[in-house]
Amino acid sequence: MITARLLLYCPDKPGILAEITDFITVNKGNIVYLDQYVDRVENIFFMRIEWELNDFLIPKEKIEDYFKTLFAQKYDMHLRLYFSDTRPRMAIFVSKFSHCLYDMLARYTAGEWDVDIPLIISNHPDLKHVADRFGIPFYVFPITKENKAEQEQKELDLLAEYNISCIVLARYMQVVSPQMIEAYPNRIINIHHSFLPAFVGAKPYHAAFARGVKIVGATSHYVTTELDAGPIIEQDVVRITHKDSVEELIKKGRDLEKIVLSRAVRKHIERKILTYKNKTVIFN
Amino acid sequence: MITARLLLYCPDKPGILAEITDFITVNKGNIVYLDQYVDRVENIFFMRIEWELNDFLIPKEKIEDYFKTLFAQKYDMHLRLYFSDTRPRMAIFVSKFSHCLYDMLARYTAGEWDVDIPLIISNHPDLKHVADRFGIPFYVFPITKENKAEQEQKELDLLAEYNISCIVLARYMQVVSPQMIEAYPNRIINIHHSFLPAFVGAKPYHAAFARGVKIVGATSHYVTTELDAGPIIEQDVVRITHKDSVEELIKKGRDLEKIVLSRAVRKHIERKILTYKNKTVIFN
């Protein structure tokens, strides 16, 4: 059954929740999901609501208009509407490490995720064999200081051609330029192999080893122009001891990275994330 | 500022949420908390809503009546109403282990919990010194097979005298009789020192050691007449290895037990738990 998924936020005022649920109910939308949250520091109301469209009186293509007309201006509301039969189209960027890529493609192939993954982009040819195993087109754009802007433009053209709506950096070992970030605002998900904000930047496992921490982590976040500083979607950790070498941290970290990245991707695909002021609201 | 806290559940129907929030808002109640959940298997709607009473048009003492009249019958609704200025009155039952008791009294004394703890009951005199340190009356009721019914009746009389609304079994090493459970339905919180339903009953750390598990846990739950089978409120675990002796499991478990019990007690005190069919709904 096709559902509409509405995500919104606005300054909190009495009656918003009642008004919206009432509007959907009166128009014969059967609400199957509702989660809401009020940030009482910023006084912002956040909501995700999902309802079935089969008896809904407003035609699918006019729903967004209705909500904008009726609520958006009145409540200074940001809203995004999705339909369950429109799958996100996701590009995966990789470099040389295969663990996150395999994890994502296994889920995709097993039907765990309601998404299309029509292409994989890399700055190295190493993982072409993985793409081939799963029958997904693999494009290589080697990046140097000199050609970076040019190559990224080609990537953007390709992404446009494939009608891509979101990007996952699955251990892509390049800093993405502001140009691309602007083209996909809060729609580029990265996995950083540390418990951010600890160990920003390169070689976080080496840094963690040097500091002698007893726990290492991984962090998935939306990419913003400041390195490793975008809105955090998901984090997790694993306990280590003095006996773990850097190589062992890397091994333990790999398992974290792929799980943390995949959890974030799933939340994104299911339209369960709102971002506000560099933080995320993650609906249940 | 005094608030009303309403917890309710009923068969899910369109419009309940809208109707209730609307009713509160129209009557000038400022909603400061709302969490709701629909069990789509059982088709039950659960809600916790909290609003400020200072401008609320309905007098405090009539609020429950209004909700019962307007909603309870119409929606086949179970509801419970609390006020933020009415503190739960809690009795603690202990035997010989002090860690949970100390943890609770430290929180209580530090003002972490909005609760009154007017008495401690034990079947052994061992922990009187702890009660004394915190200036709380300590009553000893030694229990034997022969005197159990009689002693529990005395305890019930004492609890009534102290106007107790809920009981915490803080490693109380006695099975509580159906008579007492009936007097405090879903208001007796126990801590069991295993990850239930594994290792029900006595000596769970010994059983965990014998089985060679790699993780041990603790479980807080409401007490029902079936041993260690009541609605689970909170659980947590800690990793162990083959190197941990039974004594070490007991030591590691103590830290779990007190934290897991105190988390459950806090949720109960804050009126954030609904029970339905031997399971709990824990609001945020």
Next chain:
Amino acid sequence: MITARLLLYCPDKPGILAEITDFITVNKGNIVYLDQYVDRVENIFFMRIEWELNDFLIPKEKIEDYFKTLFAQKYDMHLRLYFSDTRPRMAIFVSKFSHCLYDMLARYTAGEWDVDIPLIISNHPDLKHVADRFGIPFYVFPITKENKAEQEQKELDLLAEYNISCIVLARYMQVVSPQMIEAYPNRIINIHHSFLPAFVGAKPYHAAFARGVKIVGATSHYVTTELDAGPIIEQDVVRITHKDSVEELIKKGRDLEKIVLSRAVRKHIERKILTYKNKTVIFN
């Protein structure tokens, strides 16, 4: 550099550790790993020691004899010797769920594991496409009550033909018969999708949902003739809430299952597990 890996256990007596390390050192073996543990309840000494063979004075093929002659009888010692250049040959058994299989094959293909996986066996044809993607022979043996003994015998013949040393049941939905267990004692690793000993048997996520637990787990263990009761190798858990449906438990559980299974397989491959009286000693 080729190393010898010696795992042993025996009744604890003074001097064993000194004697063995001394023997290796005197014979010019450079010890690169040593972990030992004394079970002080059972009074058993456990040790894993690894040393480089390049300057070792005893020829590789005679090392086991030397240790048996010098120590085994004297100390009533069980010992197993492995060499780093002899890779375990592992068969994977699957049914219809692909997540554990993908996870293992991704690691294998990426070179994470020092193992050979020459074949995959299934009672259903569903996952042949996964085996094909990774170029691994896939054999189907449909199992019915009537043909079980016969089919298992064929499987055993095939395993022998492939010179298989250990088996991983990667969500293989059949109980393995005593005949096969006997052929691979403590060399069949299973993943059970619960926190054992809770929820033994079929449909553990449904059972966990029905009980209302707040945490679910997964357990990898060696298979013995008693169902889900063999020596536990690794366990892990994930927190859930009342909001999680059975389907959600299954999804969250899948991530646990594959990580917990792969951790166990890695420990097995690295020869870091000793079993004693239905429990495991896991070396660092």
Next chain:
Amino acid sequence: MITARLLLYCPDKPGILAEITDFITVNKGNIVYLDQYVDRVENIFFMRIEWELNDFLIPKEKIEDYFKTLFAQKYDMHLRLYFSDTRPRMAIFVSKFSHCLYDMLARYTAGEWDVDIPLIISNHPDLKHVADRFGIPFYVFPITKENKAEQEQKELDLLAEYNISCIVLARYMQVVSPQMIEAYPNRIINIHHSFLPAFVGAKPYHAAFARGVKIVGATSHYVTTELDAGPIIEQDVVRITHKDSVEELIKKGRDLEKIVLSRAVRKHIERKILTYKNKTVIFN
């Protein structure tokens, strides 16, 4: 039964372990604990060994001399010897938060820890009532910029008078001066309320909230002259969501802080920590 506990580290060379265990065994010391570790990056051998003294041929007061004479110079070995009948004498420093103090005193009073806690020092009078409940002398040294050096000298005099061997900063809200750190090298344990190295310095929960992390942590470490940068002993974390306010982080963090601090204190008391180059080796 009285035991000797020897902790040592030195450049790794063949035969050290054998030589030491042999020496103890030959002199009729019954080894009840042995844990060793080789840092293969730095090539350092670390060991903790414990043996019973009742039949040991070397008199207790000469053991240290023997080890120094026989091994220390030969192997360039740092060693520390403790006896199980000599309890550490610990001072607790506090300011205004009671949770860590209560947790430690509860354990101390319940006999969980083999330690003496003869005094508590604070820069504020607020927690005197806690000390009084447990009958422990409480000294107040108010600290200002002007009097800091003078007050710390008085504290040092007091510590010397009480024959204190280690200090626990149980949410002591003052930076300890180099003078005091030098007097107690690797013997001052602090609890920092973040997952170090994230959120060094003041108000880490506010910083964590502002960054929008999904997990918060606590870290216990030895105090060095660089703020929050000493050798880490123990860390742990707890999951949070966007719904958690700063106040909620503080509440959840309190439970972490006290458990993480107490785990570190226990390891210190049990003589299970060696520090090397700003990192800790924690024996089992």
